[in-house]
Amino acid sequence: xxxxLRAMDREIKLIxxxxxxxxxxxxxxxxxxxxxxxxxxxxxxxxRSISDILE
Amino acid sequence: MDGKRxxxxxxxxxxxxxxxxxxxxxxxxxxxxxxxxxPFYKRKLRGIEPEDIRTMEDVAKVPMxxxxxLRAAQEGKEPYLYGDLLAVPPERLSVFxxxxxxxxxxxxxxxxxxxxxxxxEVWCYILYGAGFRPQDRLFLPFAYxxxxxxxxxxxxxxxxxxxxxxxxxxxxxxxxQKAKEVRATALMNTPTYGxxxxxxxxxxxxxxRRDLEVKKMxxxxxxxxxxxxxxxxxxxGADVYDHIGGTExxxxxxxxSEKKGMHVIEPHYLLEMVDLETMSKSVxxxxxxxxxITPLCRRCIPLIRFNLKDVMLVMxxxxxxxxxxxRVDEIGGRVDxxxxxxxxxxxxxxxxxxxxxxxxEVTEFETVLTQEGVMxxxxxxxxxxxxIGESQWKELRGRIRERLxxxxxxxxxIDVVKPGGLPRYTLKSARFKDLTKR
Numbered sequence: 001x002x003x004x005l006r007a008m009d010r011e012i013k014l015i016x017x018x019x020x021x022x023x024x025x026x027x028x029x030x031x032x033x034x035x036x037x038x039x040x041x042x043x044x045x046x047x048r049s050i051s052d053i054l055e
Numbered sequence: 056m057d058g059k060r061x062x063x064x065x066x067x068x069x070x071x072x073x074x075x076x077x078x079x080x081x082x083x084x085x086x087x088x089x090x091x092x093x094p095f096y097k098r099k100l101r102g103i104e105p106e107d108i109r110t111m112e113d114v115a116k117v118p119m120x121x122x123x124x125l126r127a128a129q130e131g132k133e134p135y136l137y138g139d140l141l142a143v144p145p146e147r148l149s150v151f152x153x154x155x156x157x158x159x160x161x162x163x164x165x166x167x168x169x170x171x172x173x174x175x176e177v178w179c180y181i182l183y184g185a186g187f188r189p190q191d192r193l194f195l196p197f198a199y200x201x202x203x204x205x206x207x208x209x210x211x212x213x214x215x216x217x218x219x220x221x222x223x224x225x226x227x228x229x230x231x232q233k234a235k236e237v238r239a240t241a242l243m244n245t246p247t248y249g250x251x252x253x254x255x256x257x258x259x260x261x262x263x264r265r266d267l268e269v270k271k272m273x274x275x276x277x278x279x280x281x282x283x284x285x286x287x288x289x290x291x292g293a294d295v296y297d298h299i300g301g302t303e304x305x306x307x308x309x310x311x312s313e314k315k316g317m318h319v320i321e322p323h324y325l326l327e328m329v330d331l332e333t334m335s336k337s338v339x340x341x342x343x344x345x346x347x348i349t350p351l352c353r354r355c356i357p358l359i360r361f362n363l364k365d366v367m368l369v370m371x372x373x374x375x376x377x378x379x380x381x382r383v384d385e386i387g388g389r390v391d392x393x394x395x396x397x398x399x400x401x402x403x404x405x406x407x408x409x410x411x412x413x414x415x416e417v418t419e420f421e422t423v424l425t426q427e428g429v430m431x432x433x434x435x436x437x438x439x440x441x442x443i444g445e446s447q448w449k450e451l452r453g454r455i456r457e458r459l460x461x462x463x464x465x466x467x468x469i470d471v472v473k474p475g476g477l478p479r480y481t482l483k484s485a486r487f488k489d490l491t492k493r
Contacts, residue, residue, distance in 0.1 A: 045173060045176050048352050049063055049065070049176075052322075053073075
C-alpha cells in the first residue's frame with residue numbers, strides 16, 4: 001500500500017498548531033495545559049514515526 | 056492474528072539505506088541536544104561536533120558511555136537522584152524507574168510524559184511483532200515495583216488495545232488461579248518465573264497446556280536461551296517470544312513470528328556491534344561482538360553509545376517476515392560473566408543451554424565458581440523433578456557432566472539438591488555465583 005506521507009505530515013503539523021491555539025485560549029488553566037502536553041507527546045511520536053521518513 | 060503484520064509498515068519495511076540515513080540524522084540531533092542540555096554530556100562530548108558525524112565510522116569516534124559513568128554522574132549530584140544526567144527541568148518528570156542494582160548501586164531513570172510515551176511506543180513494536188492484538192487479555196504475574204520492563208509491557212499492551220490484568224499482590228498459586236479465572240490469553244514474565252509458574256501449576260493439578268488458555272507469552276527481565284524458550288513453549292502450549300531491553304535504554308528489540316533472533320527497533324535505536332578484544336573496531340554480521348546501543352528519541356536522559364556489555368551477533372540474512380531492521384542473536388551472555396578457566400573461555404549461558412535443551416529432568420540449577428589453592432573449581436548444583444527417583448540421580452549426574460564437558464571443555468563437580476532446595480526467582484535470576492571474588 002502506498003502512503004501519502006506528505007499529507008499525513010501536514011495533518012500532524014495542523015494538530016500541533018491547533019494545540020498551540022488551544023493553549024492560548026486556555027490562558028494557562030491546568031486542564032488545558034496538561035492535556036495539551038499529552039497531545040503533543042503523541043504528535044512527537046507521530047513525527048518520529050511518519051514525518052521523519054520524508055526525504 | 057488479524058492479518059496485519061506490522062505496527063508501523065512505513066518504518067518497518069524501509070530500505071536499509073534509508074533507515075541508516077534517518078538514524079544518523081537522529082544521532083546528530085541527539086548529540087546536539089545532549090551537549091546543550093545534559094551537564095554530563097556537555098563535559099563528555101567536548102570537542103565533538105554533531106555536524107561532523109556523517110557515517111557509521113564517524114559515530115564510532117564518539118566516546119562510549121559506560122554504566123559506571125552513569126552512577127558517578129548521579130551520586131551526590133543535584134538535582135537529587137538524577138544529577139548530571141538529567142537534560143530537562145525536574146518539574147517535567149512524571150515517571151520513575153531504576154536499574155535492579157545487580158552490578159552495583161542502582162541507576163535512577165526518570166521520564167517526562169513525552170519520553171515515557173516514546174518508551175511505551177517502542178514496546179508496541181515488540182508486542183505487535185509477537186502477535187499481541189486487541190483480542191488478547193494479558194496477565195502480568197508480577198508486582199512491577201520500580202523496574203521498567205513490566206510497566207512498559209503493561210502500557211504498550213494497553214495502547215495496542217489488549218485488556219491488561221495486573222497480577223501483583225498475589226502469590227504464585229494465586230496468580231495461576233487468577234490467570235485461569237480471567238482466561239488470560241497472554242502472559243508476560245521472566246523466563247525463570249514462566250518455568251516456575253508451570254511447575255507450581257502442575258503441583259496444583261493444573262496443566263498449563265490443557266487447563267489454561269494462554270496462547271502467547273512475552274518474556275522480559277533476563278536472557279532466554281533458545282532451549283529455554285522451546286521448553287516454555289512445550290510446557291505452556293503457547294508461542295513464547297523474547298525481547299531485549301533495559302532500564303537505561305528501554306526495549307530495543309523483539310522477536311517476530313519467525314522466532315529467529317530479535318529485530319532491532321530501528322530507526323528508534325542505533326545499534327553497533329564492536330570487537331570483544333579491542334572494544335572499538337566494529338565487527339561484521341555473523342561475528343560475535345559487544346552490543347552498543349543509542350536510544351535516538353528519548354531526550355529526558357539522553358544516552359549516547361551505551362555499552363550494554365552483552366555479547367551478541369548480527370544475523371546475516373534478511374528475515375522472511377519482511378522487516379528490514381537488523382536482527383540480533385543473543386548468544387554469548389554478559390561480558391561481565393565471561394571467565395577464563397584453565398585457559399578456556401566460559402560463560403554460564405552454556406550451562407543453561409545444555410540443561411534446558413537436553414535434560415528436562417532438571418527443574419532448577421546453580422553454577423558456582425570457587426577456588427582450591429590456585430585451581431578454579433566449577434560446581435553445578437541441580438534439582439531434579441520430584442518424579443525422578445534417587446536411584447536415577449547417579450546416571451543423570453554422569454550424563455550432565457559428560458555433556459557439559461563436551462560443550463565447554465571444562466569439568467564440573469555436580470551435586471544434586473533435593474526438590475525445592477534451590478532458590479526460585481521472580482525477577483532477574485542469579486544462577487551463577489563467582490565465589491573466587493571474595
